Amino acid sequence: MHSSRIGLVLIALIAVLGTNTAFAESPSVTAVLGNSEAVVGQMVQMEIKVTGANNAGLPTEISVDGLEIHQTGTSRQFEMHNLTTSSSTVYIYTILPLKPGTFAIPPQTIRVGSSSLRTPALKLNVSDSPNRSTRSNQTAQPANTNQLAFAELIVPKKSAFVGEIVPAEIRLGFDPRAHPKLIDGPEVSGQGFTAQKLQQGGENLETINGRTYDVVTFKTAIAAARAGKFDLGPVKAKVQVVTPRAPGTRRSRSPFDLFNLDDPFSDPFFSDPFGQFGERREVEINSEPIAFEVKPLPANAPASFSGAIGNFTMTTEAKPNSVQVGDPITVTSTISGRGNFDRVNAPALEDEHGWHKYPPSSKFKQDDEVGISGTKTFEMVVSPDEKKQSIPLLAFSYFDPVKERYMTLHSDPIAITVQGGAAPGPSVAAQSASPTSATTSAVPAKPQDILYQLTERGSVQSFTPLYVRPIFWTAQLIPLLALLGLAGWKMRQARIGNREARRIAALQHEAAELMRKLRRNDVSPQEYYAEASRVVRVKAALARNADPNTIDAETAADTFGLNGDSRERLKRLFEQSDELQYSGAHNGSKRISPENRRDVLELIEDLRV
Amino acid sequence: MKGRTLLVDLCCAVIWTCVAASAFAQTDFDKANQEYAQGHFKEAIGGYETLVRSGQWSANLFYDLGNAYFRTSDFGRAILNYERALALERHHPEAAANLQIARDEARALEMQQSWPERYLQFASLNQYSIAAAIAFWVGAFCTVVLIFARRRSARLIALSLLSFSVCALAILATYEIDNGSKGRALAIITGDNVQARLATADTANSILALPQGSEIKILSTRGDWIYAALPNDLRGWIPAKSTELVRM
Numbered sequence: 001m002h003s004s005r006i007g008l009v010l011i012a013l014i015a016v017l018g019t020n021t022a023f024a025e026s027p028s029v030t031a032v033l034g035n036s037e038a039v040v041g042q043m044v045q046m047e048i049k050v051t052g053a054n055n056a057g058l059p060t061e062i063s064v065d066g067l068e069i070h071q072t073g074t075s076r077q078f079e080m081h082n083l084t085t086s087s088s089t090v091y092i093y094t095i096l097p098l099k100p101g102t103f104a105i106p107p108q109t110i111r112v113g114s115s116s117l118r119t120p121a122l123k124l125n126v127s128d129s130p131n132r133s134t135r136s137n138q139t140a141q142p143a144n145t146n147q148l149a150f151a152e153l154i155v156p157k158k159s160a161f162v163g164e165i166v167p168a169e170i171r172l173g174f175d176p177r178a179h180p181k182l183i184d185g186p187e188v189s190g191q192g193f194t195a196q197k198l199q200q201g202g203e204n205l206e207t208i209n210g211r212t213y214d215v216v217t218f219k220t221a222i223a224a225a226r227a228g229k230f231d232l233g234p235v236k237a238k239v240q241v242v243t244p245r246a247p248g249t250r251r252s253r254s255p256f257d258l259f260n261l262d263d264p265f266s267d268p269f270f271s272d273p274f275g276q277f278g279e280r281r282e283v284e285i286n287s288e289p290i291a292f293e294v295k296p297l298p299a300n301a302p303a304s305f306s307g308a309i310g311n312f313t314m315t316t317e318a319k320p321n322s323v324q325v326g327d328p329i330t331v332t333s334t335i336s337g338r339g340n341f342d343r344v345n346a347p348a349l350e351d352e353h354g355w356h357k358y359p360p361s362s363k364f365k366q367d368d369e370v371g372i373s374g375t376k377t378f379e380m381v382v383s384p385d386e387k388k389q390s391i392p393l394l395a396f397s398y399f400d401p402v403k404e405r406y407m408t409l410h411s412d413p414i415a416i417t418v419q420g421g422a423a424p425g426p427s428v429a430a431q432s433a434s435p436t437s438a439t440t441s442a443v444p445a446k447p448q449d450i451l452y453q454l455t456e457r458g459s460v461q462s463f464t465p466l467y468v469r470p471i472f473w474t475a476q477l478i479p480l481l482a483l484l485g486l487a488g489w490k491m492r493q494a495r496i497g498n499r500e501a502r503r504i505a506a507l508q509h510e511a512a513e514l515m516r517k518l519r520r521n522d523v524s525p526q527e528y529y530a531e532a533s534r535v536v537r538v539k540a541a542l543a544r545n546a547d548p549n550t551i552d553a554e555t556a557a558d559t560f561g562l563n564g565d566s567r568e569r570l571k572r573l574f575e576q577s578d579e580l581q582y583s584g585a586h587n588g589s590k591r592i593s594p595e596n597r598r599d600v601l602e603l604i605e606d607l608r609v
Numbered sequence: 610m611k612g613r614t615l616l617v618d619l620c621c622a623v624i625w626t627c628v629a630a631s632a633f634a635q636t637d638f639d640k641a642n643q644e645y646a647q648g649h650f651k652e653a654i655g656g657y658e659t660l661v662r663s664g665q666w667s668a669n670l671f672y673d674l675g676n677a678y679f680r681t682s683d684f685g686r687a688i689l690n691y692e693r694a695l696a697l698e699r700h701h702p703e704a705a706a707n708l709q710i711a712r713d714e715a716r717a718l719e720m721q722q723s724w725p726e727r728y729l730q731f732a733s734l735n736q737y738s739i740a741a742a743i744a745f746w747v748g749a750f751c752t753v754v755l756i757f758a759r760r761r762s763a764r765l766i767a768l769s770l771l772s773f774s775v776c777a778l779a780i781l782a783t784y785e786i787d788n789g790s791k792g793r794a795l796a797i798i799t800g801d802n803v804q805a806r807l808a809t810a811d812t813a814n815s816i817l818a819l820p821q822g823s824e825i826k827i828l829s830t831r832g833d834w835i836y837a838a839l840p841n842d843l844r845g846w847i848p849a850k851s852t853e854l855v856r857m
Contacts, residue, residue, distance in 0.1 A: 359818035361817070450676055450679050450711070453673050455642055457635055457660075457665075457667050458669040458670070460664075461667055463856040463857050465734050465735065465793075467735075479746040490754070490756075494757060
């Protein structure tokens with residue numbers, strides 16, 4: 001019983017699965033091209049995928065004129081979604097383009113059981129050469145889809161004239177997964193032309209053949225130096241990229257490696273950069289050279305042709321419009337357009353008669369990165385030697401490479417007013433001439449003649465500036481010595497002043513000390529009178545600016561202008577002092593009376609100049 | 610006694626040599642002037658050039674030499690010698706007048722002077738040098754007096770500051786004039802059809818055509834080429850043999 005139940009469940013399950021499988025097996029067909037763009041000889045894969053049919057009848061060859069299409073293999077795939085399984089068979093064809101053009105691969109009828117299915121029509125563009133860059137507005141494409149980097153040179157034309165500036169664009173594409181780093185270049189190699197300095201134009205991501213490239217654009221301009229046929233390029237650059245360390249090991253298929261074409265990025269390193277370390281290496285990338293034809297310029301060049309090739313316009317203006325004969329007029333010519341501005345010279349005056357012209361100056365303002373288009377402005381000063389009605393016409397010639405002939409631009413007539421009849425005479429010279437100076441020239445005078453010869457040779461002079469001559473610096477010794485003398489004298493004066501001040505201070509100190517002693521009672525008469533007379537001498541010496549030892553009673557009395565009584569008292573003081581000092585009278589009274597003391601003190605304190 | 614006699618003899622010999630040299634120079638000068646008056650300009654130029662080579666330079670000598678060159682239509686050298694006369698003697702009216710005429714004849718280009726140079730024209734380089742020296746010493750004397758004075762006089766301080774300021778200005782003026790467009794680097798184009806070029810090659814692009822007598826300021830020299838500031842605020846390379854410095 002139990003076993004019969006299990007059997008029923010299994011039968012039901014198989015029935016369900018069988019039903020699902022039956023639904024999934026509804027046959028369908030798709031067809032895709034590995035690349036819709038190719039060049040002659042470049043293999044392209046086509047896959048026809050039949051789902052829900054095990055045995056589909058497909059042709060082993062498909063006949064398309066210009067293409068060789070062969071079946072090269074099959075693969076089978078099983079998929080399960082929500083218990084629903086499906087199987088599909090992929091039929092792989094290899095297409096070899098034999099000639100350029102746009103090919104339509106017609107729908108293929110596939111018989112599946114009793115029914116028949118049709119593949120969609122496919123379109124394949126085949127170009128004639130791998131160098132697709134000569135065509136404008138074309139997307140860059142690496143020659144090999146496995147390349148980590150590619151270089152491409154794009155020029156808008158394949159032929160030019162000698163000296164003609166042709167803009168060029170260099171495109172460098174890098175697979176960003178390789179962490180590329182530009183080391184050197186790019187540079188355009190080749191001979192027979194000059195290339196201007198490269199200017200980086202921009203950087204953007206582009207998807208080419210299903211692969212994303214970081215494309216850097218550089219702009220330049222080239223000019224052929226000689227006629228003939230030569231190759232332009234290749235463009236060369238060196239790039240440092242990161243590549244897997246063990247390229248030969250078995251690995252899983254990368255999502256980028258759709259056709260199992262040995263895509264280096266199918267390495268696990270790129271799916272897990274932190275799992276393994278890559279290897280940095282330098283790769284040189286080269287573009288394909290471009291065959292370039294350079295034609296010589298026609299022979300019938302006009303006289304004012306200076307080598308300018310391109311397409312230009314010219315405007316001219318002059319200032320001022322009203323002048324005197326001989327006055328300068330600035331003629332400004334502006335040449336704008338596109339071409340080799342380095343060979344654009346100033347327009348030439350068509351008729352220079354009666355004019356004096358000065359060499360022109362020029363300024364160039366470029367409007368693009370490489371200086372092909374812009375505006376060149378010339379300023380030329382002309383001066384009329386006679387009366388004129390207008391500025392002479394200016395002519396500028398160039399070669400137009402589109403029309404393939406020489407063109408000459410002429411300025412519009414510019415009216416001016418010129419006053420005065422002749423160039424200015426020698427009035428300035430004549431006025432400044434010295435009438436006293438000697439002989440005149442024997443040469444007959446011209447309208448603007450120089451002044452006479454001078455007969456006095458004059459003193460010998462030198463061009464050497466005074467400050468460089470030794471005499472100048474030697475002469476500086478005189479004020480230097482004078483300055484040193486002044487400084488020395490001032491220093492001596494200061495020192496003398498200091499000594500006198502010290503002497504006066506010492507005398508004042510001595511006088512004060514003596515007065516203090518005189519007010520005390522404990523000194524002997526001899527000592528008292530000696531100190532009293534010394535005080536008088538010091539005071540008189542201070543008043544007379546003299547030595548105290550040279551002061552006697554008369555001198556002191558005269559110094560202080562004493563009258564009779566005071567003079568007598570002062571003399572007595574000096575006499576008493578001398579008597580006590582030299583006559584031995586000190587053996588008498590040992591003390592001086594208060595009256596005498598007061599008398600002496602009063603006398604001394606009254607001594608003023 | 611013997612020594613004193615020898616010294617006197619020596620002094621006499623030196624004085625006699627100087628006087629004789631001057632007299633001979635004057636004789637040569639007169640001879641060249643006579644050649645000029647007779648219309649023998651080439652011979653006159655030879656006579657004047659001999660005096661120039663002997664170092665007997667004077668403003669009048671260069672002026673007369675300039676006139677001789679003018680008569681031979683060598684306007685470049687005429688302008689050069691008028692410029693030399695004016696370099697030796699700023700106020701030489703004859704040289705200034707003839708220089709103007711020669712420039713008009715040659716259509717020579719002149720260097721533009723900067724505004725400081727124009728304003729500093731009222732005195733010469735040597736006058737500024739002397740002014741700087743005098744102002745310096747006046748300032749130095751005032752400073753010494755101030756250092757030793759018991760009382761600092763405000764007038765003395767002001768005079769000292771004024772003197773040093775005048776000294777500084779005079780030194781600046783000296784530098785500006787000596788290094789300016791009419792300074793010691795001033796040269797005159799003496800060659801024919803001279804082109805200032807972008808590089809030191811005859812085939813290099815031309816910047817400016819320089820008529821004879823045009824002024825340039827030499828900035829540097831490389832071999833047979835000189836790099837110079839040109840009229841119209843331009844710069845370029847010129848063959849060295851086509852130019853001569855004004856200040857010898």
